[in-house]
Amino acid sequence: MPLNASLASELKAVLGSDGFCDSQEDLRSFAYDLYASHKPDAVALPKTTEEAAAVLRLCNMHHIPVYPRGSGTSLAGCPVPVLGGVVLCSSRMNKIQEISVTDRLAVVQAGCVTGNLQKAAAEYGLMYPPNPTSCLYSTIGGNVATNAGGASGAKYGVTRDYLLGLTAILPDGTIARLGNRCQKDVTGFDLTRLICGSEGMLAFISEVTVKLVPLPESIRTALAYFSSATEAGAVVTDLVSRRILPCTLELMDHTFLETVAEVYGVPCPPGTGAALLIEVDGPDATLDAQMGTIQEVCTQHHAIGFQRAHTEEERETLWKARRGGTAALVRKADMLVTLDYAVPISSLPRALQAMEELASKHNCNVVTIAHAADGNLHPMVLYSPGDPVQAAAYNAFADASVRAILELGGTISGEHGIGLEKKQYMPLQLGDEQMRIMRGICRIFDPYGIMNPGKLEQ
Ligand SMILES: Cc1cc2nc3c(=O)[nH]c(=O)nc-3n(C[C@H](O)[C@H](O)[C@H](O)COP(=O)(O)OP(=O)(O)OC[C@H]3O[C@@H](n4cnc5c(N)ncnc54)[C@H](O)[C@@H]3O)c2cc1C
Numbered sequence: 001m002p003l004n005a006s007l008a009s010e011l012k013a014v015l016g017s018d019g020f021c022d023s024q025e026d027l028r029s030f031a032y033d034l035y036a037s038h039k040p041d042a043v044a045l046p047k048t049t050e051e052a053a054a055v056l057r058l059c060n061m062h063h064i065p066v067y068p069r070g071s072g073t074s075l076a077g078c079p080v081p082v083l084g085g086v087v088l089c090s091s092r093m094n095k096i097q098e099i100s101v102t103d104r105l106a107v108v109q110a111g112c113v114t115g116n117l118q119k120a121a122a123e124y125g126l127m128y129p130p131n132p133t134s135c136l137y138s139t140i141g142g143n144v145a146t147n148a149g150g151a152s153g154a155k156y157g158v159t160r161d162y163l164l165g166l167t168a169i170l171p172d173g174t175i176a177r178l179g180n181r182c183q184k185d186v187t188g189f190d191l192t193r194l195i196c197g198s199e200g201m202l203a204f205i206s207e208v209t210v211k212l213v214p215l216p217e218s219i220r221t222a223l224a225y226f227s228s229a230t231e232a233g234a235v236v237t238d239l240v241s242r243r244i245l246p247c248t249l250e251l252m253d254h255t256f257l258e259t260v261a262e263v264y265g266v267p268c269p270p271g272t273g274a275a276l277l278i279e280v281d282g283p284d285a286t287l288d289a290q291m292g293t294i295q296e297v298c299t300q301h302h303a304i305g306f307q308r309a310h311t312e313e314e315r316e317t318l319w320k321a322r323r324g325g326t327a328a329l330v331r332k333a334d335m336l337v338t339l340d341y342a343v344p345i346s347s348l349p350r351a352l353q354a355m356e357e358l359a360s361k362h363n364c365n366v367v368t369i370a371h372a373a374d375g376n377l378h379p380m381v382l383y384s385p386g387d388p389v390q391a392a393a394y395n396a397f398a399d400a401s402v403r404a405i406l407e408l409g410g411t412i413s414g415e416h417g418i419g420l421e422k423k424q425y426m427p428l429q430l431g432d433e434q435m436r437i438m439r440g441i442c443r444i445f446d447p448y449g450i451m452n453p454g455k456l457e458q
Contacts, residue, residue: 001084003041007062011044011086014054019045019092030087033074035337036420040067040081047092049167049175049206056204057173059086065453066171068200070111070142073134075338076413077420078146078199082454088204090141096120097207103181104212105164110141110205114148117210126212129156132415133323141205147197149415154373155247155281158415160196162211168195168203171446181209194441199417200452202445218284219247220291221277221315224298225305229253229274229356229368233349235301236276236372240345244293248279249373250322251352256329256367256380260321263328268321269305276372277322322369326380329367333382337421339398341405342376342414354404355379364390364397376414402428423457 002008002022012020021027022042031039041064046052059066065085072079081087090111098107101124108117114128114135121128132138132150142148144166149158165179168191179185179192195203226232232251239246252260254273260266268275276298280290295306309315330336343351352368355377359366370377381397383390402412402425412418412425427435435457442449442456 001041003064003086004062007058007064008042010058011042011055014051014058015044015046019047019051021045030069030072030089031081033072033077033079033419035075036077036080036082038080038082039084040087041084043087043089045089045092049169052088052093052204052206053169053173053175055086055088056169056171060171060173060448060450063448063450066204066450067452068141068145068204070139070145071113071137073138073142074146074417074419075340076416076418076422078417078455079142079452080420082420085450090139090206093206094139099124099126099212101126104183105181105209106212107207107209108140109207110139110144112140114138114140114143121212122215125215127215128162128210128212130159130162131156133326140208140210144196144205144208145198145200146415146417149371149374149376151250151371152247153371153376153415154249155245156213160193163192163196163208164211165209166192166195166205167207169206170203171448171450175206176203179209183211197417199419199455201442201455202451216247216281218287219279219281219315220287221248221279221309221318222291222294223307223318223321224276224278224295224303225269225272226275226298226301226303227271227273229352230349231301232274232276233352233372235298235303236348237346238297238301239294240373242293242297244280244290246278246294246373247281248277249371250277251275251368251370251372251377252277252322252325253368256325256369257321259328259332259367260325263331264320264324266317266321271304275321277318325369329380329382333365334384334386335382337381337383337394337398338416339379339381339401340376340413340416341379341401341410342374343405343408343410345373345375347408347410348372348375348377351375351377351405351408351410354408355401358397358400358404362393362396362400364393366397371414374414375410419455423455427457
């Protein structure tokens with residue numbers, strides 16, 4: 001449904017003609033993420049905090065839904081404008097405003113692509129550690145709104161651990177500066193972290209201040225092959241209990257590796273059921289010994305192959321399987337849904353086994369990868385939504401896997417967020433009291449319910 005004409009012309013006046021779109025092609029481009037799609041009525045592309053604030057003020061006055069959006073790489077339907085309204089996209093707010101070596105921080109606009117910040121920080125010998133696999137495309141604002149994690153989460157933590165401050169625009173257009181440039185700060189409630197992970201339901205984030213850390217001196221990479229995912233999972237728990245903390249410990253199952261081999265020609269040893277991509281970083285002199293211990297642990301767990309990278313080129317080859325895997329899988333089915341669960345680390349082998357058993361019980365094509373060192377697993381379901389039997393199998397697997405994860409003391413989302421995909425399951429994990437508090441917080445920030453509506457079970 002088109003926006004009412006007076007609101008559309010007020011928005012155009014604020015944003016200029018290149019900052020406002022409502023052609024059918026544009027609406028289609030901002031309709032979807034990798035899980036769902038629904039066309040908005042208009043798209044606003046502000047360049048500044050003030051322009052974004054004006055958009056929110058106008059939409060709030062007209063009680064029009066607003067859907068904050070970064071790059072739309074969400075895998076759970078988080079930014080999808082299910083009730084139409086206006087998509088408020090940060091893509092033109094993409095500047096790195098400051099990197100301070102002495103304060104060890106960066107100030108960036110919300111639409112800055114995370115990989116660009118990582119590259120810029122590295123030029124100063126610094127690192128922004130949160131490292132979602134989507135970092136070449138996703139934005140800092142989207143990462144903050146979903147509290148994104150990634151491959152290095154177990155060692156370095158997730159987005160919220162690096163968040164010092166942000167500029168939040170409230171639904172009525174008020175510009176609130178939360179947090180500051182201090183590395184430590186305990187004054188008042190932590191509203192910065194409340195916004196972090198709120199999936200665009202409380203405020204639009206226009207600017208972010210993040211902590212940086214010194215770049216590690218060196219890194220070592222290896223790929224270990226096992227006959228089963230459960231065996232690879234056991235290596236993870238063994239390494240953790242020996243107090244070895246790799247910066248990368250990515251588990252890939254048999255079908256994932258097979259697909260990569262097929263599409264990119266990256267072979268693995270016969271009999272491979274799973275592989276672990278392992279990296280350790282830190283002072284150069286310590287790393288060979290750490291990698292030696294890791295190789296020993298893998299051997300004790302019957303590794304059928306262990307390949308080390310000796311050059312940056314070899315490292316890239318080892319990473320090729322992990323990086324290219326999702327793109328390779330997408331070609332194999334009409335739909336790929338990447339589920340996202342986390343369990344206590346000691347429960348990872350049982351969680352992996354449960355996913356295998358449920359996939360076989362429901363006759364569902366499931367491929368599993370995991371950021372294993374923090375117990376975060378991604379069963380990926382390949383199916384055709386147009387085929388009723390396959391669609392029913394997907395639904396049955398998704399439902400049963402959520403319940404199995406909760407029984408293991410896990411969480412229904414480790415990093416991707418709840419969005420549309422898991423909203424009906426959130427009360428199951430959090431219970432009535434937490435849901436009541438969250439709805440109350442939404443009402444305080446957003447009395448007319450215009451921010452990303454349709455995503456929280458009422
Ligand atoms: C191949 C691939 C790999 C991925 N790997 C990882 C991974 O390793 N770890 C991980 O955590 N995620 C991963 N993701 C998921 C996704 O990239 C993250 O959720 C990411 O943080 C989304 O950022 P975005 O800029 O694309 O946000 P979008 O997808 O546009 O939006 C995500 C959510 O954030 C809100 N939002 C966006 N910008 C703002 C803003 N400025 N203010 C307020 N709210 C906002 C939206 O409303 C929505 O609810 C992956 C996705 C893909 C496709």
